[in-house]
Amino acid sequence: WVRYFMDRHLVVLFICSNMHVLWVVLLAGFVGVFGDDIFDAESCGSSFYNETIRRPSLARLREFPWLVRLGYQKSPDVAPEFHFHGTLIHRYYAVTTVFAADYLGKSLKFVRLGDYHTSDEKDCQEFDGEEICAPSPQDIPVLYVVKHPEQNRPRMSHDLVVVKFQQPADLTTEYVKPICLPSPNLPLSEDAPLFLSAWCGSVKTGISVVPRQYRMQLAPTAVCTEKLSPHISITLHESEFCAALDLPKDSTLPKEVSLRGSTGAPLQMLDRTGKRFQLVGMTSVGVKNAARDVPYVFTNVLQLSDWLRSTVDREEQKRAGRL
Numbered sequence: 001w002v003r004y005f006m007d008r009h010l011v012v013l014f015i016c017s018n019m020h021v022l023w024v025v026l027l028a029g030f031v032g033v034f035g036d037d038i039f040d041a042e043s044c045g046s047s048f049y050n051e052t053i054r055r056p057s058l059a060r061l062r063e064f065p066w067l068v069r070l071g072y073q074k075s076p077d078v079a080p081e082f083h084f085h086g087t088l089i090h091r092y093y094a095v096t097t098v099f100a101a102d103y104l105g106k107s108l109k110f111v112r113l114g115d116y117h118t119s120d121e122k123d124c125q126e127f128d129g130e131e132i133c134a135p136s137p138q139d140i141p142v143l144y145v146v147k148h149p150e151q152n153r154p155r156m157s158h159d160l161v162v163v164k165f166q167q168p169a170d171l172t173t174e175y176v177k178p179i180c181l182p183s184p185n186l187p188l189s190e191d192a193p194l195f196l197s198a199w200c201g202s203v204k205t206g207i208s209v210v211p212r213q214y215r216m217q218l219a220p221t222a223v224c225t226e227k228l229s230p231h232i233s234i235t236l237h238e239s240e241f242c243a244a245l246d247l248p249k250d251s252t253l254p255k256e257v258s259l260r261g262s263t264g265a266p267l268q269m270l271d272r273t274g275k276r277f278q279l280v281g282m283t284s285v286g287v288k289n290a291a292r293d294v295p296y297v298f299t300n301v302l303q304l305s306d307w308l309r310s311t312v313d314r315e316e317q318k319r320a321g322r323l
Helices: 035-039 221-228 301-319
Strands: 002-007 010-017 020-027 067-073 081-090 093-096 107-113 124-127 130-133 138-147 161-165 194-198 212-219 240-245 266-270 277-285 296-300
Touching (some): 035 081, 081 301, 093 301, 107 161, 212 221, 221 240, 277 301, 296 301
Antiparallel strands (some): 010 020, 067 081, 093 161, 124 130, 194 212, 240 296
């Protein structure tokens, strides 16, 4: 006899003959396979550059190819406005925060991938004596968003949104790549080097036209609450954590360094190999023109990764017509 058994990602064909059982495992009909391979685990999180920063600096072309700009549109006859950030995790999906997805009640209609200099029509940069130019950014319509079922904006908990695209991103270019989702057992300690990349700035400087990158470090909950209490009334939930700028003692940065405009931006760390970036957090809440030692609140992607994975898994099954 022959029996077919469907189990999420696999079709298992049982064939029994002469008391022997032959198990043949076939891939299902949609792109992606069992487990992390749905998220392109073989090529995710790869930056064009091998070294990481110690001091704040401008990001380089091709350095964070998973950065996403979010496009809002009041009506179809009005050109979209691009603000805030998302992070590409799959050719059909990005993640961001609730505030970024619902910015001032405007409809999130597009994601822009592969952008760098926001005021230049063409992004070029010299590398090894040769001018390298990026292809035009990819503007992809948003199909819909899926908010975490426990998200609570007033309490700032479970601040996570999955953005589903109408069409897939082109990942054949090195300027657009997904970041890796964190390993379930990824250690996140106070001395772990974290890296934030975002188009951000202060009221005085304005938002940068190219992404900035900062080295960050975890801040203990008690320290975070104490530093934020004069500005924000907040009780941290396990779905959030705090991180502050990790600056060298001889840093010449001004006393006030603002990450204004960085909402939804990825906080990332390298995996054990030191070659791939994993998404561990997203900028959720901060103080405008905060002093350098004042922490920022980040969505804890590590804590919410199970929901994130299962949501994308379910959406992929729907896209394949299996739900």
